[in-house]
Amino acid sequence: MRCTIKDAHISRLKLSWNERHTIPGCSMPNPAGYLSRSSRWPPMQSSQTDCRPVSSKRTVTKATSGAEIKLIASDVDGTLLNHCQQLTPAVEAAVKQASALGVPLVVATGKARGPWAHEVLPRLGLTTPGVFLQGLLVYDADGNRLYEQQLPVDVARDCISLAKERGITLTAYCGERILCAATDSHTDRLNFYKEPPPEAVGDLALIVGEIQIQKLIFMADQHVIDSLRPQVELLLTGRASLTTALSGMLEVLPLGASKGAGLSWLLEHLGVDPAHVMALGDGENDVEMLQMAGMGVAMGNAAPKAKSAADVVLEETNDEDGVAKAIIRYVLEPRLVAVQGSS
Numbered sequence: 001m002r003c004t005i006k007d008a009h010i011s012r013l014k015l016s017w018n019e020r021h022t023i024p025g026c027s028m029p030n031p032a033g034y035l036s037r038s039s040r041w042p043p044m045q046s047s048q049t050d051c052r053p054v055s056s057k058r059t060v061t062k063a064t065s066g067a068e069i070k071l072i073a074s075d076v077d078g079t080l081l082n083h084c085q086q087l088t089p090a091v092e093a094a095v096k097q098a099s100a101l102g103v104p105l106v107v108a109t110g111k112a113r114g115p116w117a118h119e120v121l122p123r124l125g126l127t128t129p130g131v132f133l134q135g136l137l138v139y140d141a142d143g144n145r146l147y148e149q150q151l152p153v154d155v156a157r158d159c160i161s162l163a164k165e166r167g168i169t170l171t172a173y174c175g176e177r178i179l180c181a182a183t184d185s186h187t188d189r190l191n192f193y194k195e196p197p198p199e200a201v202g203d204l205a206l207i208v209g210e211i212q213i214q215k216l217i218f219m220a221d222q223h224v225i226d227s228l229r230p231q232v233e234l235l236l237t238g239r240a241s242l243t244t245a246l247s248g249m250l251e252v253l254p255l256g257a258s259k260g261a262g263l264s265w266l267l268e269h270l271g272v273d274p275a276h277v278m279a280l281g282d283g284e285n286d287v288e289m290l291q292m293a294g295m296g297v298a299m300g301n302a303a304p305k306a307k308s309a310a311d312v313v314l315e316e317t318n319d320e321d322g323v324a325k326a327i328i329r330y331v332l333e334p335r336l337v338a339v340q341g342s343s
Helices: 006-013 076-080 089-100 115-124 155-167 185-192 222-236 258-268 285-291 304-309 323-343
Strands: 057-058 073-074 105-107 131-132 137-139 143-149 169-174 177-180 215-219 240-243 249-254 275-280 293-298 310-313
Touching: 006 215, 057 304, 073 076, 073 323, 076 275, 076 323, 089 105, 089 115, 089 323, 105 115, 105 131, 131 258, 137 258, 143 258, 155 169, 155 215, 155 222, 155 249, 155 285, 169 185, 177 185, 185 215, 215 222, 222 240, 222 249, 258 275, 275 285, 275 323, 285 293, 285 304, 293 304, 293 323, 310 323
Parallel strands: 073 105, 073 275, 275 293, 293 310
Antiparallel strands: 057 310, 131 137, 137 143, 169 177, 169 215, 215 249, 240 249
């Protein structure tokens, strides 16, 4: 199917690669309503063009497949949003322009489907499913669960015991709730990311087996997490997987679970070949997703493990509209070239 685009629309898409955007403070964006329950994401279109970059400032770490991009999967914190948790106008515009050309975006995040989702997703006009909690929960556009995994009871109990022994804060992610023994400065960090407000419930051991737990997060200063990780790895060998998304946090997931695995399930559900997916991320928790996608793109601010896993490493960071630049280079511009070449 060939795209038809008005000349004025084409002009709007020709953004400068090196444009930099000043970040106006760190106030959070205002809520923008909720997802429509009547609309659905548009069918994906195709065009006879490959999706190799035509021009960009970038570092290529692996050969890219050149397959046409039909779906975009994006991490949220450190990728889709800037460091002030803001969705910038440039990123919002690029996502909407890609969607208008039949290339929808799905979020793939370690976060719960909390207050941030009700602010960000409607602004993007998303009617797509989404991957949450490091791939442990997949929701449709209306918030109905399509897929989920729980942490084994024995793993949860051992983590709770270790947290008590070490005096380390532990949070339990239970669907759209975050539970903890008591709130403190570490759990308060989650409020900045617009996660569901942590609920103090006392001894977490009492909820094991009573409430389904998807994942646990040890929270402490980073040097404490660094010393804790080998101990947790030894304790949970062959029973759970570990990852990190933010400094000062160590996440415990069901064995073999990852954001990439959750996205893989969703792609199969949608009938989308991973070769036609562009994945965007910045953290260790994005590695599997970046490796699985036909084109894995790491932000300029990405962790070393994410950069190593990516096909392309941008110079632009999440504070420099990295997501917008990637969409323009690898989705919008190839389609503009195809349209202009056929006119």
